[in-house]
Amino acid sequence: MTTTPALDTDVLVIGAGPVGLTLANLLGVRGHRALVLEARTELIDYPRGVGLDDEAIRTLRTAGLWERIEQFTVPHHVVRLVNGEGQVLATNDPQTQEFGFPRKHGFNQPVVDRELAAGLRRFPGTELRFGHRVVALEDRGDHVMARAEQVDADGVVTGSVEVSARYVVGCEGGSSFTRKWMGVAFEGKSPSTRWVVVDVLDDPIGAPNVYLGADPKRPYVSIGLPQGIRRWEFMLHDDEPAELAEDRAFMNGLLSRFVPDPASLEFINQRTFTHHGRVATSFRQGNVFLAGDAAHLMPVWLGQGWNSGVRDATNLAWKLTAVLRGDAGDALLDTYTVERHKHVADMIDVNMAAGSIMKMKPFGGWVRDRAASALNLVPKWKSYFTELRFKPMPRYAAGVVVDQVSLEPGTARASFKDAPLAPFVDSAGEASPVGLQFIQPRVHTAEGRHLLLDDVTGDWWALATWGTNPTRFLSPADLDLVRRHGIRLLSFVPETQREWAEKEYADSPAPVTVVGDTSGALKRWFDVRACGLVILRPDRFIAAAALNQQASQALAAVAAAGSLVPAPSKNGVLP
Numbered sequence: 091m092t093t094t095p096a097l098d099t100d101v102l103v104i105g106a107g108p109v110g111l112t113l114a115n116l117l118g119v120r121g122h123r124a125l126v127l128e129a130r131t132e133l134i135d136y137p138r139g140v141g142l143d144d145e146a147i148r149t150l151r152t153a154g155l156w157e158r159i160e161q162f163t164v165p166h167h168v169v170r171l172v173n174g175e176g177q178v179l180a181t182n183d184p185q186t187q188e189f190g191f192p193r194k195h196g197f198n199q200p201v202v203d204r205e206l207a208a209g210l211r212r213f214p215g216t217e218l219r220f221g222h223r224v225v226a227l228e229d230r231g232d233h234v235m236a237r238a239e240q241v242d243a244d245g246v247v248t249g250s251v252e253v254s255a256r257y258v259v260g261c262e263g264g265s266s267f268t269r270k271w272m273g274v275a276f277e278g279k280s281p282s283t284r285w286v287v288v289d290v291l292d293d294p295i296g297a298p299n300v301y302l303g304a305d306p307k308r309p310y311v312s313i314g315l316p317q318g319i320r321r322w323e324f325m326l327h328d329d330e331p332a333e334l335a336e337d338r339a340f341m342n343g344l345l346s347r348f349v350p351d352p353a354s355l356e357f358i359n360q361r362t363f364t365h366h367g368r369v370a371t372s373f374r375q376g377n378v379f380l381a382g383d384a385a386h387l388m389p390v391w392l393g394q395g396w397n398s399g400v401r402d403a404t405n406l407a408w409k410l411t412a413v414l415r416g417d418a419g420d421a422l423l424d425t426y427t428v429e430r431h432k433h434v435a436d437m438i439d440v441n442m443a444a445g446s447i448m449k450m451k452p453f454g455g456w457v458r459d460r461a462a463s464a465l466n467l468v469p470k471w472k473s474y475f476t477e478l479r480f481k482p483m484p485r486y487a488a489g490v491v492v493d494q495v496s497l498e499p500g501t502a503r504a505s506f507k508d509a510p511l512a513p514f515v516d517s518a519g520e521a522s523p524v525g526l527q528f529i530q531p532r533v534h535t536a537e538g539r540h541l542l543l544d545d546v547t548g549d550w551w552a553l554a555t556w557g558t559n560p561t562r563f564l565s566p567a568d569l570d571l572v573r574r575h576g577i578r579l580l581s582f583v584p585e586t587q588r589e590w591a592e593k594e595y596a597d598s599p600a601p602v603t604v605v606g607d608t609s610g611a612l613k614r615w616f617d618v619r620a621c622g623l624v625i626l627r628p629d630r631f632i633a634a635a636a637l638n639q640q641a642s643q644a645l646a647a648v649a650a651a652g653s654l655v656p657a658p659s660k661n662g663v664l665p
Contacts, residue, residue, distance in 0.1 A: 095251075096251070096252040096253065096254060097125060097251060097252070097253045097254070098253070098254045098255075099123045099124060099125040099215075099253065099254075099255050099256075100117070100122045100123040100124065100215075100255065100256050100257070100410075100414055101113075101114075101117055101122065101123070101124045101125075101255060101256065101257045101258070101259060101410060101414075102124075102125050102127065102234070102236055102253050102255035102257070102258045102259070103124055103125065103126045103127070103258075103259050103261055104126075104127055104224045104236075104258065104259065104260045104261060104262045104267070104268055105126075105127075105128060105129075105260065105261035105262030105263060105266075105382075105384070106126050106127075106128035106130075106133060106207065106218055106220070107134075107203070107261055107262075107263065107382060107383070107399075108139070108199070108202070108203055108206060108382070108396055108399060108400065109261045109381050109382030109383075109399035109400065109402060109403050110126055110128075110259070110261035110262075110381070110382070110403075111126065111203065111206035111207055111209075111210070111218075112149065112150075112153065112206060112399075112400050112403040112404075113259060113261065113381065113403040113406065113407055114126050114210055114216050114218075115153040115154075115155065115206060115209045115210060115216070116149070116152065116153055116403060116404070116407035116408075117216070117407055117410065117411065118209075118210060118212065118213035118215065118216040119152065119153055119154060119213075119549070120407070120408075120411045120549070121215075122215065122410070122411060122414055123215035123216065124210075124215065124216045124217075125216075125217050125219070125253060125255070126210070126216075126217065126218045126219070127219055127222035127223075127224055127236075127238050127253070128218065128219070128220050128221075128222065129221070129222065129223035129224075129241065129262070130220060130221075131220050131221045131241075131242065131243045132220060133200070133203050133204060133207060134200065134203070135200050136200065136289070136358065136359035136361070138199050138396075139197070139199045139395060139396035140196055140197065140198075140199070140313055140315055140321060141167065141194060141195070141196065141197070141396065141397065142163060142194075142195040142196070142197045142202075142396065142397065143193060143194055143195070143397045144187070144189040144190065144191040144192065144193050144194075145189060145397065145400075145401065145484070145527065146396070146397045146400040146401075147189075147190075147191045147195070148189060148190065148191075148527075148530065148544060148630060149400050149401075149403070149404045150400075151542075151544060152404075152544070152549045153209065154209070154212070155205055155206065155209050158205045158208075158209075159197075159202050159205050162197055162198050162201045162202055162205075162316050162317070163195040163196065163197045163316060164195060164196040164197070164298065164314070164315070164316050165191070165192040165194075165195050166183070166192045166194065166195075167194045167195055167196040167299060167300060168181065168182065168183040168194075168299040168300065169181070169182040169183075169194075169299065169300040169301075169302060170182070170299065170300065170301050170302070171302045171304060172301055172302065172303055172304065173304055173305065174303070174304070174305035174306055174307060179304065182194075188529045188530070188611075189527060189529065189530050190530035190531070190532075190542050190543070190544070196300070196313065196314065196315050196316060197315070197316060198315055198316045198317050198319060199396070201317070221240055221241050221242060221243075222238040222239070222240055222241075222251065223238060223239045223241050224236055224237070224238045224262075224267060224268075225237055225238065225239050225267070227258060227268070227271050227378060229375075229376040229377050229378060231376075231377075232256075233254055233255060233256050233377070234254075234255050234256070234257065234258045234376075234377050234378060235252060235253070235254055236252065236253045236254075236255065236258060237250060237251070237252050237253075238250065238251050238252075238253065256377065256414065257377050257378070257379065257410060258377065258378045258379070259378075259379045259380070259381055259406065260272075260378070260379065260380050260381070260384045261380075261381050261382045261383075261384055261399075262384055263382070263383045263384060264366065264368075264383045264384070264387050266380065266383075266384035268378060268380060268384055269370055269380055269384050269385070271378070272370075272372070272375040272378060272380070273375075274370045274371045274372050274375070274380075275370070275371045276368050276369070276370055277368060277369060277370075277371060278366065278367045278368030278369055278387070278438065279366070279367050279368070280364060280365075280366045280367075280368065283325060283326075283364065283365065284325070284326040284332060284362055284363070284364050285323050285324065285325050285326065285362065285363055285364070285365070286323070286324050286326055286332075286334070286335040286341075286344075286360070286361070286362050287321065287322070287323045287359065287360070287361050287362075287363065288321070288322050288323075288341060288345075288357055288359065288360045289315075289319055289320070289321045289357070289358050289359040289360075290319070290320050290321075290322075290355045290356060290357055290358065291318060291319065291355075291356045291358055292318050292356065293314060293315075293318050293319065293320040294320065294349045294351075294355060295312070295314070295320060295348065295349065296314070297312075297314055298314045299314055300312070300313045300314070301313075308324060308325055308327070308344075309324075309325045310322060310323060310324045310325070310344075311323040312348065319358070322344070322345065322348070324344050326362070332362045335360060335361065335362045336360070338353075341357075341360070365389035366387035366388070366389070367387065367388055367389060367438045368386065368387045368438075369385065369386040369387075369431065369434050369435050369438060370384075370385045370386065372427050372431075373385050373402075373426055373427040373430060373431065374423060374424065374426055374427050379406060379423075379426065381399060381402035381403055381406060382398075382399030382402055382403075383395070383399065385402060385430075385434070386398065386434045386435075386438065387438075388434075388437060388438045389438075398433075398434055398437055401430065401433070401484060402430055404629050405426055405429055405430055405629060406426050408549075408550075408627070408628035408629055409422050409423055409425065409426060410423070411628075412628075412652070412654075416655065417574075417575055417654060417655055418652055418653045418654050418655060419653035419655070420653075421653040422490070422652055422653040425488075425489035425490050425652075428486075428488050428489045429484075429486040429488070429489040429490070432487075433484045433485070433486075484526070484527070484631075485504070485525045485526050486502070486525035486631060487501060487502055487503075487504065487525055488500060488501045488502070489525075489651070490627060490631075490633055490648070490651045490652045491524050491525045491632075491633055491634070491651060492524060492625075492633060492634035492636075492644060492647040492648055492651055493524070494506045494522045494523075494524050494620070494621065494634075494635050494636065497634070497636060497640060497643050497644055497647050498647065499647040499648070499650040499651035500650070500651050502522060502524040502525050503522065504521060504522055505521060505522055506521075506522040506619070506620045506621075506635075522619075522635065523615075523619045523621070523624070523632050523635050524632050524633070524634060524635050525631065525632065526631065526632055527630050527631055527632070528543075528624065528626055528630050528631070528632050529543070529611060529612070529615055530542055530543045530544055530630075531543055531607070531608075531609050531611035531612060532608065532609065533546060533605045533606055533607060533608060533612075534585055534588060534605075534606035534608055535588075535603060535604065535605055535606065536588075536592055536604070540608075543605070544630065546580070546603060546605055547578060547580065547626060547630070548578050549628055550575075550576050550577075550578065550628045551575055551576065551577040551578065551625070551626065551627065551628060552577065552578040552579075552580060552625070552626040553572070553577055553578070553579055553580070553623070553624075553625050553626075553641070553645065554579075554580040554581070554582055554605075554623070554624050554626065555580075555581055555582070555622055555623045555638050555641075556582050556583075556612065556613070556616040556622045556623075557581070557582070557583055557584075557587075557622070558581060558622070558638055559581055559591075559594070559595045559598055559602055560579045560580070560581060560602060560623070560638075560641065561579065561595075561598040561599050561600050561602060562638075563623075563638050563639060563641035563642065564600075564641055564642060564645070565642055566599075567657070568641070568642050568645055568646075569599055569600050570657035570658075571645065571649060571654075571656065571657045572600055572645075573600070573657065574655070574656075574657035574658070575654060577625075578603065579598075579600055579601065579602045579603065580602065580603045580604075580605050581595060581602050581603070581604050581605065582605045582607055582612045582613075582616075583604060583605070583606065583607065584606070584607055584610075584613065585606035585607060585608045587606075588604055588605075588606035591604045592604045619635060620635075621635035621636055621637065622636075622637055622638045623635070623636050623637065623638050623640070623641055623644065625644060625645065625648050627652075633648045633651065633652070634647060634648050
């Protein structure tokens, strides 16, 4: 055995799955050192996740990797729930693109994971090491010491290495060493139902979408994936041993319902799994965090396991950056659990309910089928499934948010009915936009045309007003805070006014980017939200929404909610 000299990094990421790799890329993009240690000797090479949503794509673009990954996806991945007779009970085919991309994509995870791993080579401070199994952690307050065993392909320990890191993030899956070290409970259920999954090359069907077969005799899933891959999943009955998954004759029998010659299929993955619905009680202990499957496990029905993990990485990455840069205090990191835990729990509940619908016995299936037929006759209820409205959108009611009505930091009520503009807004449900992601239309600026809005707002803080110059509502002290934290100021205007506004705002006390609303999407958004100003977080979630004249108050509240370090006073001393 050999002992490697101690390593030093800003963030130690344990596990080279998609969540750990995404987190490391986001840290690298923002200039931080990240070391990823993976116990395996190579990336997992068999397909697992198959669904990629528009929220995750925004993250991949922030990481600078979407152009490489897009080629391995299928946009507009339609999902149809069918019964045992093949009757379509519900179709999930959302057509909206409020975040700039189709809502759902099919994807091939092994090749996407390889692009995430390759992305780390762009940064001098990020590194991926295989064959390193973390076996010990010690949080020393101002840093964490970790010890990893170096293991070969046979699992033989050949050496060890120590790592000093400011923070550690466990992304090593459901059996997470990090979570066990933290001692937090992993609450939820692990249903006894088992499923066998098989992926084959040269798709013998060719249907490009997804079928969820709610067949009482044997529920199944059939999925068309990129690169000509077809996936099937079949539920095993209680009296069927898991070993049958390795029996080619048994598998051929399952597949014979769908293809005329199952014996000729080339299998590339054949496994048995159980659906879990579990979430850790906390995602943080001191300087150690959990993300992805280490923090939560959910059934596969809505394709949200991969996406939920990427949401974790998105939320945690900018907060680690803010603290590492000295822009924010440690309290900001407490908001990670506050913001992510509830949404993950809600998503697990929806997935568990979807699984119950899939696995109904004959009488329950009969009732389900007739209820679905009746609901499809009502456009409102039909669109509830078609447009994916049942999927819980991340909305942060606590954390780095400001209440739209009171402008108090730290919490945000769901309604703006008591806000000053509310009586003049005709908005169904009066839902406050605070805590939700901001939209992403294509826009024009002086720098380019038909740009996605994220390319204009950037990947850090932004303050935007509709139709006005935001600096008109900010005091000199506010502008100092804007400069201290690199907050980008934007003015959203109709494209017809853009050139005028660019000239008019040229001598502002701080740079203002004028954004031309070419489609009317931004105007429509502000028209029903009872606000004229938004403050956007680095993850594109809305931290505050207010009247333009409330800009100073809203900015101060965001600074408080995010534990942001104040700007220096005139003599250079922090107040």
